[in-house]
Amino acid sequence: MNWTAQDTTALLDTVERFAREALVPHVNDWDAAAGFPRALYQQAAHIGLLGLGYPEHLGGTPAPWRARNAVSQLLARRTASGGLLASLFSHNIGLPPILKHGSPEVQAQVIPPVLAGEQIAALGITEPGGGSDVANLRTTARRDGADYVIDGEKTFITSGVRCDWITLAVRTDAVNKGAGGISLIAVPCDAKGIERTALHKMGWHASDTAHIRFDGVRVPARHLLGEEHKGFRMIMGNFNGERLAMSALALGFAEACHDEALAWARERKTFGQALVEHQVVRHKLMDMRMRIASTQHWLDALGDHIDAGDEGADWVANVCLLKNHSTQAMQANADAAVQILGGMGFMRGTACERIYREVKVMMIGGGAEEIMKELAARQSGL
Ligand SMILES: Cc1cc2nc3c(=O)[nH]c(=O)nc-3n(C[C@H](O)[C@H](O)[C@H](O)COP(=O)(O)OP(=O)(O)OC[C@H]3O[C@@H](n4cnc5c(N)ncnc54)[C@H](O)[C@@H]3O)c2cc1C
Structure with missing residues (x-):
């Protein structure tokens, strides 16, 4: 390249x-x-x-x-x-x-x-029975002639109502109930037997999030991705990219909070002084900057590693920990920014108000904090 x-x-x-x-x-x-x-x-x-x-x-x-x-x-x-x-x-x-x-x-x-923006693609892993324990998923795909027949449910799926394609995690092995029985398949969402329901959320209001039912959905077997029953590793590999991208987003949101809080603190006067001249407020802004700087350096380093072809166990552990670090930075900065804006930080239309509502999904989606720590520990040989 x-x-x-x-x-x-x-x-x-x-x-x-x-x-x-x-x-x-x-x-x-x-x-x-x-x-x-x-x-x-x-x-x-x-x-x-x-x-x-x-x-x-x-x-x-x-x-x-x-x-x-x-x-x-x-x-x-x-x-x-x-x-x-x-x-x-x-x-x-x-x-x-x-x-x-x-x-x-x-x-x-x-x-x-x-x-080309003509169709929309989504990823379907999480089920009503759980998202963290991927190896335990229950949606089945049974081979029938030249097709797979899919039955089950997925939930919390981003772009789930509008997507034209969903990359779906399914159990293809009726005997193996663990990680070894899972496959990935590309499902066209105009197939018969798919029913989608929009979900209402704390934040991410602009996002389309759906519960999806699959009732005897027939998909050509040639839509299987890679080898049958080998989907678990593909899913885990895909999560690494998602977590790195989420870390970059979390960093951007942490910056948005700092930008808004700094502008407000320069403008707003209390007790005859701009907010930024009050030491407590200045210190909050420096704490925000510190979180941004540490996240930026870690993100850049991990970006350089993957660009150089290093996706080893240590890199995977670092990506998991970076996801936690970046989303914690986002959370702390959102909290500080809302506090600095005072009542205005509680009003719709400010960046920090939205980010404050949106941070929890960043700490849960794509692998929750606790799971990130477990995975990082395992990758580190603990
Ligand atoms: C808005 C939104 C969009 C999403 N988009 C998608 C999408 O596009 N595609 C998709 O497949 N999924 C999507 N998800 C699902 C998301 O990935 C899951 O919510 C996440 O993986 C956690 O799964 P869960 O919600 O089932 O929680 P659970 O797995 O039930 O876990 C609940 C809590 O228990 C903790 N926990 C679980 N196991 C352990 C353990 N062993 N030790 C300690 N703590 C543990 C978890 O960390 C979590 O805090 C989305 C979620 C949301 C909210």
């Missing part, structure tokens, strides 16, 4: 303009309306955002993780809307298993329309 620092600068300029013109003026309305227009996918595709990190022959633009993280971080900092970004980029959790393990035919069928 021939990627230079100038490429990153040019890309970030484009993203900055896109955020300013196409996203920021609308985020509050989209939050209030609990959704954003489907046309936004095509707008994002048009400037190459959806295709970042995907091969050219499938309609993408190969780009290193460092640049992709910088894009996520900037979008989060400018929009302060995790719900918007979660749905607009849900293909970044749905497509990678297809890219890595799907047949060339399935890749050609699914990936180009999604990167």
